[in-house]
Amino acid sequence: MYVTAIVLAAGEGLRLKSKVPKPLVKINSKPLIIYSLSTLSKHPYIKDIIVVVNQRNLKDIRDKIKQYRIGKVRAIVLGGRLRQDSVFNGLKNMDSRTDTVLIHDAARPFAANKLVSSLIKAARAYGAAIAGVPVKATIKKIRSGNKKIKAVDKTIERNTLWEIHTPQVFKKDLILMAYEKFGNIGVTDDAMLVEKLKKNVRVVLGAYNNIKITTPDDLMIARAIAKGL
Numbered sequence: 001m002y003v004t005a006i007v008l009a010a011g012e013g014l015r016l017k018s019k020v021p022k023p024l025v026k027i028n029s030k031p032l033i034i035y036s037l038s039t040l041s042k043h044p045y046i047k048d049i050i051v052v053v054n055q056r057n058l059k060d061i062r063d064k065i066k067q068y069r070i071g072k073v074r075a076i077v078l079g080g081r082l083r084q085d086s087v088f089n090g091l092k093n094m095d096s097r098t099d100t101v102l103i104h105d106a107a108r109p110f111a112a113n114k115l116v117s118s119l120i121k122a123a124r125a126y127g128a129a130i131a132g133v134p135v136k137a138t139i140k141k142i143r144s145g146n147k148k149i150k151a152v153d154k155t156i157e158r159n160t161l162w163e164i165h166t167p168q169v170f171k172k173d174l175i176l177m178a179y180e181k182f183g184n185i186g187v188t189d190d191a192m193l194v195e196k197l198k199k200n201v202r203v204v205l206g207a208y209n210n211i212k213i214t215t216p217d218d219l220m221i222a223r224a225i226a227k228g229l
Helices: 032-042 058-067 083-091 113-126 172-182 191-196 216-227
Strands: 003-008 046-053 073-078 100-105 128-134 139-142 152-156 162-171 202-205
Touching: 003 032, 003 083, 032 046, 032 058, 032 100, 032 113, 046 058, 046 083, 058 073, 073 083, 083 100, 083 172, 100 113, 100 172, 113 128, 113 162, 113 202, 128 191, 162 172, 162 191, 172 191
Parallel strands: 003 046, 003 100, 046 073, 128 202
Antiparallel strands: 100 162, 128 162, 139 152
16 A cells, blocks of 8 residues: 655635745644644655645745654645646656555644544545535525625535545545546535546545634634644
8 A cells, every 4th residue: 555645735825814824824833734744744554745835835834844854755846726736736746656645735734643544444445535524504505695694595404414624535546537537627625526537435524623724713723722632
């Protein structure tokens, strides 16, 4: 088994409203990206890591990887205009021995070691496995209206709804086929491309604290979570 992890850190993070690039924003005393890189570099199943960055944060992320002695980093590559362009750039830099690919957003710092193991095992058994949690909130579809007040169209049955996270893990040939065939289609996660191949994607129960840092409020929550680790 040769698992390559691709960690995405090329987004600008505009909604975070930070002067510091999002992957380098500190959660307590440690840069955001170091949390996930540390977990992945220590995981026994993962053989190497490809970090996808942008031109603005390239030098600083490279310096932080050295400072925190993150092992297994095979390459640091530049991302593209869209998320899927960044993933594809990572895929093109994999080792020829890679047979399983884990794709993770650097903006999710709290993916647990146990979850990584479960996803890799499920992907190797079924081809594609993604992390998620059941939706807890009431979800309503709305009709058009002004920015602050809208009309409810209907309430969505939530029993079959899951909020999907990263990591997402795939057999290499499957994710490469998905990207080569549908990589120019706008999607919000990698599993959507595999779904377009009419392949089954399995969902592995993750954790509600595996949050994605998008807004200043998320950063406050992340700092509280980190204190409890």
